[in-house]
Amino acid sequence: MRIPGTATGVVIGVVAVVCAVVLAGSGQPSTAAAPTVSGAALTVDVELDAMRVRPDVVEVPQGTRLVLRVTNREAMPHDLQLDSGERTPRLRRGQTALLEVGPVHRDREAWCAVAGHRAAGMTMSIRVQGAHRHAAPDAADGDRIAEPAALDLAADPSPGWVARDAALPAAPDVAVHRVELRAVDREVEVAPGRREQRWTFAGSVPAPTLRGRVGDRFEITLINDTEMGHGIDFHAGALAPDGPMRTIDPGERLVYRFTADRAGAWLYHCSTMPMTQHIANGMYGAVIIDPPGLPEVDREYALVSAELYLGEPGGQDQFDKIRTGQPDGWMFNGMAAQYDHAPLRAHTGERVRIWVVNAGPGSSTAFHVVGGQFDTVYREGAWTLRPDASSGGAQVLDLAPAQGGFVELVFPEAGHYPFVDHDMRHAESGAHGVIAVTDRP
Numbered sequence: 001m002r003i004p005g006t007a008t009g010v011v012i013g014v015v016a017v018v019c020a021v022v023l024a025g026s027g028q029p030s031t032a033a034a035p036t037v038s039g040a041a042l043t044v045d046v047e048l049d050a051m052r053v054r055p056d057v058v059e060v061p062q063g064t065r066l067v068l069r070v071t072n073r074e075a076m077p078h079d080l081q082l083d084s085g086e087r088t089p090r091l092r093r094g095q096t097a098l099l100e101v102g103p104v105h106r107d108r109e110a111w112c113a114v115a116g117h118r119a120a121g122m123t124m125s126i127r128v129q130g131a132h133r134h135a136a137p138d139a140a141d142g143d144r145i146a147e148p149a150a151l152d153l154a155a156d157p158s159p160g161w162v163a164r165d166a167a168l169p170a171a172p173d174v175a176v177h178r179v180e181l182r183a184v185d186r187e188v189e190v191a192p193g194r195r196e197q198r199w200t201f202a203g204s205v206p207a208p209t210l211r212g213r214v215g216d217r218f219e220i221t222l223i224n225d226t227e228m229g230h231g232i233d234f235h236a237g238a239l240a241p242d243g244p245m246r247t248i249d250p251g252e253r254l255v256y257r258f259t260a261d262r263a264g265a266w267l268y269h270c271s272t273m274p275m276t277q278h279i280a281n282g283m284y285g286a287v288i289i290d291p292p293g294l295p296e297v298d299r300e301y302a303l304v305s306a307e308l309y310l311g312e313p314g315g316q317d318q319f320d321k322i323r324t325g326q327p328d329g330w331m332f333n334g335m336a337a338q339y340d341h342a343p344l345r346a347h348t349g350e351r352v353r354i355w356v357v358n359a360g361p362g363s364s365t366a367f368h369v370v371g372g373q374f375d376t377v378y379r380e381g382a383w384t385l386r387p388d389a390s391s392g393g394a395q396v397l398d399l400a401p402a403q404g405g406f407v408e409l410v411f412p413e414a415g416h417y418p419f420v421d422h423d424m425r426h427a428e429s430g431a432h433g434v435i436a437v438t439d440r441p
Helices: 275-280 316-324
Strands: 011-014 040-049 052-054 057-060 065-072 096-103 108-111 123-128 176-191 194-201 210-213 217-224 253-259 264-269 284-290 299-308 329-332 344-347 351-360 365-369 376-379 382-385 397-399 404-410 415-421 432-438
Touching: 176 210, 176 329, 264 275, 264 351, 264 404, 275 299, 275 316, 284 299, 284 351, 299 344, 299 365, 351 365, 351 397, 365 404, 376 397, 397 404
Parallel strands: 040 065, 057 123, 176 217, 210 284, 299 351, 344 432
Antiparallel strands: 011 040, 040 052, 065 096, 108 123, 176 194, 217 253, 264 284, 299 329, 351 404, 365 397, 365 415, 376 382, 376 404, 415 432
């Protein structure tokens, strides 16, 4: 976008003393410090919408004194920060603030400083018209961190590490499930000996697995104890997303209510854009709604498969890997290879049910137990195989991102039965574990 001195649609004014920060539409006066402006200034309207800054390029004559009038057009909070550090307040939908750039003698950059938004593309360039410029570094180079070292899946877990308990308790005998989930940033073990910061629900990756029956009512209270916006989306409920799936600011809370009208293994996840980053950084979980008449079994386990992206949450390096679908690894229940170090347990002759939900955000999974055969398969709300219906068997539960189901099997003899994502690239990069089977006592 070229902005000549008398461009149509651009407001040019003389601001004599103070260019105050305006919070239009908020109904509240601003308490932000007002930048001092003197002399003639070129004021350019900038909109924050659909995870973009519009215009994303502004060209002005050298020496132009520039002011950006920044308005947020979407429900998600945004701001705009200059490469020199000055920034607007965090703006809600419809709010406007003035950002003083000052005289423009060189190319400048600006971006949304909300975690992950710059990496997702909310950037803006301010360019001097006619200036000879060499190839510029990536606008987000300031966010870059050293590339993490490759995973060592055979390493020992950190001292004091405890594996995620994959055992799935029976559905509680209640008609209304009241659950509190706090969004918190937490350091977690993502691979043996590798701990990294993650965005979480309730401090764990994945978030707690919820279980109920068809017809049960769920009342989920989401409390945001982080410094950025988050929301939540439960696939187990059917309702208009406008209110319950909205992004809430730090310190806010909302109550998400839904009725489980249909059985299945459902995903829930953060609803805040960019969802790829929020899901990839740990904000996901499973809701199990039992099919009517579900038989009891000897053991039940729940596994949530997901991609593993190392690095600073919301950083440019991590975002580039997410965008291009190049995970550092794959995992079950939030940690690569954790059930190699803490195998699941079963006895010969026991009927074992394993629920699997695929959180993605981008990879499919092909769940397989080496040395085992499934005589029961329930996938995406439908029974596809039952032991009393045929003599057939199954070898894989295949799930696209956000899909879920379960399989059942009986182990014929004692031994160690690996379970894997049979996309072997995933298995060899962390999506594997072991079921240690011993003779029934």
